[in-house]
Amino acid sequence: MMKRFDMMHRRRHLRTMLCAAALAALAVPAHAQLTIDMTKPSFEPVPIAIVDFSGESVGAQIAEVIRNDLQNCGLFRSIAPSSFIERNVNANAAPRFPDWRSIGAQGLVVGQMSRIGGNIKVDFRLWDVVVGQQATGLSFTSQPSNWRRLGHIIADAIYKRVTGEEGYFDTRIAYVSETGPQTNRTKRIAIMDQDGANNRYITDGRTLAVTPRFSPTLQEIVYMAYGENNTPPKVYLQNVDTGRRELLGNFPGMSFAPRFSPDGTKVAMSLSKDGNTDLYEMDLRGQTLRRLTSTPGIDTSPSYSPDGTQIVFNSDRGGTQQLYVMSAGGGGERRISFGDGRYATPVWSPRGDYIAFTKITTGGFGIGVMRPDGSGERLLANGFLVEGPTWAPNGRVLAYFQQQPNSGSRSGSVSLQQIDITGRFQRQIPTPTDASDPAWSPLIPQ
Amino acid sequence: MRTIKALAAVAAMIFMAACSNNEQAAVPASTTVTPGSVADFKQNVGDRVFFDTDMSGVRADGRTTLDKQATWLKQYANYRITIEGHCDERGTREYNFALGERRANAVKQYLVAQGIPAARIQTISYGKERPLVPGSDEAAWAQNRVAITALQ
Structure with a gap:
């Protein structure tokens, strides 16, 4: 049943990957043992052995992409290949399970590569070493240039088979690349694969550009950028593949804090004029603008619920910054945050079950989650300055940015961080420069 | 004086x-310093007013500065001005764009009340993106919660 869903899901987007199929099991699947319940209060990362894929030289690199993805998500422990006992594993036959059990492996990943015309084909299998059965097996065919994506897609398949959750490895992260002194920073929009590969720049750095946000249709981002000669910032929509850039409404004053609706047809944003900041929604097809709030306070950082019916946002209408939820068309506004301190940058999970936020108290900054009704508030990370959560598409992992204190003119580092929703696994996401404002893409269409 | x-x-x-x-x-x-020059304005009048944390109300010391600014701007009526609102780093990026705009607008309103035509005044907010003073201590933050009157 699960496998069938996998195949249908893959088939829907087979333009770039060309082909994916389930491999026949080499043995009748037994009752699954190789599972992780992410919601359990504690568990040990699953030891997994990933053998260099055979048949093509790029097979070793693909295996390394998979090892990094699984190791970095915190749920797996990648066993060093130097400790493997069975060498030259035949990908089309059962492995010698005792050899893998003796090095502590619970999962084993093997892959066989071959050429079909100008394309590369990968047959991979995940073995449940404990019960000695195949847990999953899939086949992918693609252009050779897509080899990194093949690795991520296989890592996603393993993650899904073991956790029951969708993977998030075949994704990209847009962010703000920061260079130069504190008082005159260059801030450019950049984009990279989720694991830091294929980094490139979307804006040229001549004017400040910040707060990138991904479209649910992936190829487009919205962000805020200042104009030339100190003209007020506006919101731009840019295709990350073609580079085509479009000004979203040339409204008087400042436009900022853009966010796509879940169907990608609208962008909510703040417009600021004469000292007052309210929320508006722009319809991208009709280029029409609709006002959503009208209070004397600052209303900003809007984020849609995944069903598109509600918007959570940040307002100081009650005196301090708090989180409010309203109908997507405006109205019915109600406060949901009631803890100590100020709350900002709410972001609705793509699953709908949580809202992530930045919290500011006298002691510092925190990244937390609460349910959409404001209950169950939980802080995941703290620091001198942590800000701006963004959800991985599975709604189980977040990224945010962390700034260390500056010591006089010596700048503290600014970096992207990743944390899972339990708060157990935190790691820095590598970037070529200082980095802020991460925006996680949905899964890349295949 | x-x-x-x-x-x-x-x-x-x-x-x-x-x-x-x-x-x-x-x-x-x-x-x-030539009277009526940008340097004259910066040195003898003062081009910046400071704010309390997360506030946009003009303080008493700011009103003194703005009174002097208004007098000077009436004398040298050829200048147009842009008021730049800034925030310290202890807030979120998006909120600080709005807070900086609110600070710039508070200064604009004060100057308009002193008789400077609104048509001479533009505002812009840099939020926490362009701190004037480096550092992560209270002394730096106090300098960075500011509205600067820039002559054009």
Whole structure:
């Protein structure tokens, strides 16, 4: 049943990957043992052995992409290949399970590569070493240039088979690349694969550009950028593949804090004029603008619920910054945050079950989650300055940015961080420069 | 105020001396402030007013500065101004864009109330993106919660 869903899901987007199929099991699947319940209060990362894929030289690199993805998500422990006992594993036959059990492996990943015309084909299998059965097996065919994506897609398949959750490895992260002194920073929009590969720049750095946000249709981002000669910032929509850039409404004053609706047809944003900041929604097809709030306070950082019916946002209408939820068309506004301190940058999970936020108290900054009704508030990370959560598409992992204190003119580092929703696994996401404002893409269409 | 008058007198003397000698007076730049110049505005009037944490109300010390700004701007009516609102780093990026705009607008409203035409005044917010002073301590943050009146 699960496998069938996998195949249908893959088939829907087979333009770039060309082909994916389930491999026949080499043995009748037994009752699954190789599972992780992410919601359990504690568990040990699953030891997994990933053998260099055979048949093509790029097979070793693909295996390394998979090892990094699984190791970095915190749920797996990648066993060093130097400790493997069975060498030259035949990908089309059962492995010698005792050899893998003796090095502590619970999962084993093997892959066989071959050429079909100008394309590369990968047959991979995940073995449940404990019960000695195949847990999953899939086949992918693609252009050779897509080899990194093949690795991520296989890592996603393993993650899904073991956790029951969708993977998030075949994704990209847009962010703000920061260079130069504190008082005159260059801030450019950049984009990279989720694991830091294929980094490139979307804006040229001549004017400040910040707060990138991904479209649910992936190829487009919205962000805020200042104009030339100190003209007020506006919101731009840019295709990350073609580079085509479009000004979203040339409204008087400042436009900022853009966010796509879940169907990608609208962008909510703040417009600021004469000292007052309210929320508006722009319809991208009709280029029409609709006002959503009208209070004397600052209303900003809007984020849609995944069903598109509600918007959570940040307002100081009650005196301090708090989180409010309203109908997507405006109205019915109600406060949901009631803890100590100020709350900002709410972001609705793509699953709908949580809202992530930045919290500011006298002691510092925190990244937390609460349910959409404001209950169950939980802080995941703290620091001198942590800000701006963004959800991985599975709604189980977040990224945010962390700034260390500056010591006089010596700048503290600014970096992207990743944390899972339990708060157990935190790691820095590598970037070529200082980095802020991460925006996680949905899964890349295949 | 006494200092300003003294400086103006020195500047006037230097100016006259330069004219009578028909040559450039070689004196340090800090003492050659021409009345009505950008440097005059910055040094003798003050181009910035400061704010309390997360606040956009103009404080008493800010009102003193803005009163002087208004007097000067009426005297030198050829200048247009842009008021830049800034915030310290202890807030979120998006909220600080709005807070900086609110600060810039508070200064604009004050100057308009003192008789400066609104048409001469533009505002822009840099949020926490362009701190004036580096550092992560209260002294730096106090300098970075600011609205700057820039002459054009």
